[in-house]
Amino acid sequence: MKIVISAKGQDINDLMDVRFGRCRYFQIHNLETGEFKVLENAGQKSGGGAGIAAAQQIIDEGVDVVITGSLGPNAFDLINKAGIKAYKCDEISIKEVIEKFKNGELQEINIAGPSHHGM
Amino acid sequence: MNIAVLSGKGGTGKTTVSTNLSLALNANYVDCDVEEPNGFLFLKPNIDNVYEVEEEYPVINKEKCVGCGMCVKVCNFNALAKVKDDILVFDKLCHSCGACQYVCKFGAIEYKKRVIGRIESGSAFGINIKQGILNKGEPMAVPVIKKMLSSINRNELNVIDCPPGTSCNVVNSLKYSDFAVLVTEPSNFGLHDLKLAIELVKMFNIPFGVVINKDNGEENIIKKYCINNNIRILGTIPFNKKTAELYSKGEILYFDRDHKNIFDELVNNIREVLPWS
Numbered sequence A: 001m002k003i004v005i006s007a008k009g010q011d012i013n014d015l016m017d018v019r020f021g022r023c024r025y026f027q028i029h030n031l032e033t034g035e036f037k038v039l040e041n042a043g044q045k046s047g048g049g050a051g052i053a054a055a056q057q058i059i060d061e062g063v064d065v066v067i068t069g070s071l072g073p074n075a076f077d078l079i080n081k082a083g084i085k086a087y088k089c090d091e092i093s094i095k096e097v098i099e100k101f102k103n104g105e106l107q108e109i110n111i112a113g114p115s116h117h118g119m
Numbered sequence B: 001m002n003i004a005v006l007s008g009k010g011g012t013g014k015t016t017v018s019t020n021l022s023l024a025l026n027a028n029y030v031d032c033d034v035e036e037p038n039g040f041l042f043l044k045p046n047i048d049n050v051y052e053v054e055e056e057y058p059v060i061n062k063e064k065c066v067g068c069g070m071c072v073k074v075c076n077f078n079a080l081a082k083v084k085d086d087i088l089v090f091d092k093l094c095h096s097c098g099a100c101q102y103v104c105k106f107g108a109i110e111y112k113k114r115v116i117g118r119i120e121s122g123s124a125f126g127i128n129i130k131q132g133i134l135n136k137g138e139p140m141a142v143p144v145i146k147k148m149l150s151s152i153n154r155n156e157l158n159v160i161d162c163p164p165g166t167s168c169n170v171v172n173s174l175k176y177s178d179f180a181v182l183v184t185e186p187s188n189f190g191l192h193d194l195k196l197a198i199e200l201v202k203m204f205n206i207p208f209g210v211v212i213n214k215d216n217g218e219e220n221i222i223k224k225y226c227i228n229n230n231i232r233i234l235g236t237i238p239f240n241k242k243t244a245e246l247y248s249k250g251e252i253l254y255f256d257r258d259h260k261n262i263f264d265e266l267v268n269n270i271r272e273v274l275p276w277s
């Protein structure tokens, strides 16, 4: 299973970023193989629609799960349509996020948070 | 001749200055603060013309679309996304640039129009009045502002009530201006916002001056700043019981004996810098 986490840094000990569209990095962890990859978030540089750009990027990576703080309406819509499950977590280290996810301690995101228009 | 009235983020009397200045100048009043136009609350015009502002957005013909994703790649505004083989359109983010239709080799993209706001015009107290309104939930004000400003006659005298702050909405309003009136108030916030506004106006290389709102007649940081930096103070609006009273009743300061001269003086000071016939 491939999970993607919005992150402040590129290391597994760095903190999760609760922002989805405007986070700096996405860390993609493959729980079966232990493989791990870091992407720069395509959304952070865009004027508007950061959440859409970010969502598109992780959809293209073929992940199964996204873990972040909350999702704006557009990103939520896309991730839902792509059949990716979204889970909520706080600003803790990526390592701990993964632990919590494995233990089934994270809550699913079922509604979109407020939208952010960065124009 | 277009005179832009600007202010910092919060309500520092931008609308008060622009509406009264329009009356004192006998100029057209143009409210470009399309996200929150409120000049009409004071001027209470008869509206005799309303027209809608439309924007185009792409519609995907599912029969022709092969899901190649070229349109998504070319869109600079994140208005398109691809999920599985479906193309999703986020019409509110679309800038109607036409790129997606251009790159689609399968003729699967057509454009439709949707209404994002409207422009109302009318008159009050013998002056022409226009306001742009952006519909709630629409993120892009620029098309409404552009429509408004391209519809006014620059040979006439127009006072443009700009959007607050220094966003691209203000920039678009300033593009059409010959003079800028920067409204501020004597506080640290006021000075901070004024500095930003000055930077912006300087980029456009247009003459400008400052109006100090809520001025008690004494020395203050704005006056000091303007004098030290050789910036023209065009006028001050007092802050007293009478002003507050008129304001709270929604009355027009220019029609009050004690306040009329403030704006007449403002006009004289602007005339010194920007002579017109």
Ligand code: SF4
Binding pocket: B060, B064, B065, B066, B067, B068, B069, B070, B071, B072, B087, B103, B104, B105, B106, B107, B108, B109
């Ligand atoms: S470019 Fe045309 S064919 Fe390709 S995905 Fe977009 S609409 Fe479909």
Ligand code: SF4
Binding pocket: B057, B058, B074, B075, B076, B077, B078, B079, B080, B093, B094, B095, B096, B097, B098, B099, B100, B101
């Ligand atoms: S018209 Fe331009 S902005 Fe709108 S969806 Fe197509 S490419 Fe994007």
